[in-house]
Amino acid sequence: MTKRWCVRARHTALGCAALLFWCASQASRAPAQEPASTDAPVEWSASERARVLTLAPLPPVPDDLTNPVADSLAAARLGRALFFDAGLSRTGTVSCATCHDPELAFADGRPTGRGLADLTRNTPSLLGAAWQRWYFWDGRADSLWSQALQPIEHPDEMGSTRLQVLRHVAGKETLRAEYVALFGPLPALEDQARFPPQARAVPAQVGDAQHQLWRDMAEADRLAVDRAFSNLGKALAAYQRKLVGGPAPFDQFVEGLRQGTLGNPAPISLAAQRGLKLFVGKADCRSCHNGPTFSDGEFHDVGLPVASSGARRDSGRFEGIQKLRADPFNAAGIFSSAPKGERASDIDYLDSGGETWGLFKTPSLRNVARTAPYMHAGQFLALDQVLHFYSTREGARPAGHHGETVLEALFLTPQELLDLRAFLESLSQPDPPAEWCRVPDAAGQ
Amino acid sequence: MACQQPAQDTRPRSAPTASATKKLEPGKIDPGQVDADASSAQAPARPWNAAQATPSNAGTYLIRVTPAPASVPQGKVFALEVWVFDAKNPEQPAADVRLSVDADMPEHGHGLPRKPSVEQRGPGHFVASGLRLHMPGLWEIYFDIARGALTERAQISFKLE
Numbered sequence: 001m002t003k004r005w006c007v008r009a010r011h012t013a014l015g016c017a018a019l020l021f022w023c024a025s026q027a028s029r030a031p032a033q034e035p036a037s038t039d040a041p042v043e044w045s046a047s048e049r050a051r052v053l054t055l056a057p058l059p060p061v062p063d064d065l066t067n068p069v070a071d072s073l074a075a076a077r078l079g080r081a082l083f084f085d086a087g088l089s090r091t092g093t094v095s096c097a098t099c100h101d102p103e104l105a106f107a108d109g110r111p112t113g114r115g116l117a118d119l120t121r122n123t124p125s126l127l128g129a130a131w132q133r134w135y136f137w138d139g140r141a142d143s144l145w146s147q148a149l150q151p152i153e154h155p156d157e158m159g160s161t162r163l164q165v166l167r168h169v170a171g172k173e174t175l176r177a178e179y180v181a182l183f184g185p186l187p188a189l190e191d192q193a194r195f196p197p198q199a200r201a202v203p204a205q206v207g208d209a210q211h212q213l214w215r216d217m218a219e220a221d222r223l224a225v226d227r228a229f230s231n232l233g234k235a236l237a238a239y240q241r242k243l244v245g246g247p248a249p250f251d252q253f254v255e256g257l258r259q260g261t262l263g264n265p266a267p268i269s270l271a272a273q274r275g276l277k278l279f280v281g282k283a284d285c286r287s288c289h290n291g292p293t294f295s296d297g298e299f300h301d302v303g304l305p306v307a308s309s310g311a312r313r314d315s316g317r318f319e320g321i322q323k324l325r326a327d328p329f330n331a332a333g334i335f336s337s338a339p340k341g342e343r344a345s346d347i348d349y350l351d352s353g354g355e356t357w358g359l360f361k362t363p364s365l366r367n368v369a370r371t372a373p374y375m376h377a378g379q380f381l382a383l384d385q386v387l388h389f390y391s392t393r394e395g396a397r398p399a400g401h402h403g404e405t406v407l408e409a410l411f412l413t414p415q416e417l418l419d420l421r422a423f424l425e426s427l428s429q430p431d432p433p434a435e436w437c438r439v440p441d442a443a444g445q
Numbered sequence: 446m447a448c449q450q451p452a453q454d455t456r457p458r459s460a461p462t463a464s465a466t467k468k469l470e471p472g473k474i475d476p477g478q479v480d481a482d483a484s485s486a487q488a489p490a491r492p493w494n495a496a497q498a499t500p501s502n503a504g505t506y507l508i509r510v511t512p513a514p515a516s517v518p519q520g521k522v523f524a525l526e527v528w529v530f531d532a533k534n535p536e537q538p539a540a541d542v543r544l545s546v547d548a549d550m551p552e553h554g555h556g557l558p559r560k561p562s563v564e565q566r567g568p569g570h571f572v573a574s575g576l577r578l579h580m581p582g583l584w585e586i587y588f589d590i591a592r593g594a595l596t597e598r599a600q601i602s603f604k605l606e
Contacts, residue, residue: 047606050606051606286581287553287580287581287582288580290519290520290580290581291520296520296579296580297520297579298558298579298580299558300555342522345575346559346575349559349560349561349562349575350558350559350560351556351557351558351559351560355555356558404553404554404555406550406552406553406554406582
């Protein structure tokens with residue numbers, strides 16, 4: 001441990017010498033402390049306090065300028081109806097809620113998702129999805145609405161096609177009425193010569209005959225279908241922006257720390273407070289899990305052990321950026337209402353070189369205690385295993401390739417591991433309002 | 446240096462980007478205030494911040510860098526206004542130079558996920574925008590100054606809390 005601190009101290013000196021004004025605020029890091037007895041109150045240094053205050057409260061849901069109905073209540077209601085509707089899948093058996101189950105913090109409790117077939121990645125919780133900068137573990141979508149379009153057509157998830165889904169909406173009176181009120185008329189889907197029901201925009205295999213049907217459609221008709229499909233995504237996004245839980249015990253604790261009124265007992269246990277101290281201090285988790293979402297919104301390789309099965313390695317962000325750039329529904333595309341906005345301009349400037357290979361998005365840690373298993377492929381079944389990994393780095397691939405060289409074994413004591421877990425548990429928020437957790441019945445309740 | 450005769454550069458100080466109006470983070474210091482002894486009260490206004498200068502690694506150039514907002518935020522987009530001078534002529538922005546900007550976290554073995562874009566505003570005058578330092582820790586910002594076929598680097602390192 002001592003060595004770690006010394007390394008940092010030397011860099012601080014260097015940095016300050018090089019450029020004074022940027023260092024004015026660099027409070028020097030507190031030295032490692034003697035382990036406290038388990039019932040001693042936790043003291044907060046000025047710099048620890050400053051770091052903790054950056055982690056809460058969660059600001060209001062950020063704007064999404066690419067989606068004109070992002071904050072429309074009518075769109076959120078339509079999105080809710082779509083979210084719970086298995087009719088969006090090819091077989092009529094899989095809805096978004098199949099994998100994003102409101103009872104399981106909008107995840108599925110499985111190591112990797114399962115729809116029409118088994119998936120290779122873990123299903124993230126949707127609580128707080130609106131704060132994310134990138135969607136999917138590889139960030140291949142740059143808005144909540146463009147994200148929502150992909151599972152519908154993914155053969156292993158819902159396996160449908162945009163034409164089928166629009167026909168479903170057109171054929172269900174409530175959906176149709178809500179859609180038309182928001183977005184205007186649907187394409188003339190009843191004209192099956194112009195809009196062949198079997199046409200598939202995303203080829204399922206090479207030489208796909210259904211894809212040829214799509215290619216043969218008039219360009220204006222394809223555009224009308226794509227626009228209507230993107231509208232469904234925008235309604236689904238408006239709905240997911242409502243999936244915001246109440247303040248976690250941790251949020252109440254930070255508020256108390258800010259006001260100087262911690263209360264007795266404090267909103268989180270002493271163990272959780274010690275865990276927090278580790279999190280912002282010697283365990284240095286906040287390097288990546290920072291800000292009120294507990295994520296830097298970026299991509300890293302934490303060196304997870306490689307599966308012994310010899311399965312193809314997941315390239316993560318590397319392919320994610322290529323897919324993002326190729327996606328007609330990205331923030332710079334014609335279906336975005338801010339094609340010149342900040343999100344759109346990022347697409348061109350992303351570093352897409354080989355060093356992005358095998359990086360995955362830093363997940364939010366809010367509600368993490370409710371969303372086991374963990375990591376992009378569900379590599380760990382329980383929080384204790386995650387913490388054991390960070391502490392010992394047992395089985396970790398050596399850093400140096402694309403890995404984070406900052407991650408070193410922490411050698412946490414059993415008590416410290418318990419403290420960190422208690423802290424992570426204090427990030428669980430009460431569920432969003434019940435009306436957003438299920439489809440209302442016929443009476444609208 | 447701050448007391449030498451300034452070049453007759455009377456262009457108004459340009460605000461690098463709209464983000465210049467962003468609120469400063471509490472507890473951070475505006476670089477303009479750091480220079481206690483520069484008798485800047487009498488010094489005629491220049492478009493750059495004369496109170497600081499960083500030499501390039503082989504000493505050919507000096508750069509003067511002003512962040513906008515004035516204290517570099519963690520996790521938010523910011524811009525850098527950069528003036529490049531020949532070290533021999535620190536009051537006259539260098540003509541014929543090009544600039545590219547990048548950043549790196551030497552302790553982590555990686556840099557910026559999104560490359561900044563650099564726009565030239567005049568001789569020796571550049572604005573690098575779209576920078577976002579996503580993690581706290583030690584950062585190095587690289588300024589590669591090119592003239593003809595030769596490139597020389599100046600760098601600034603600092604620790605982001």
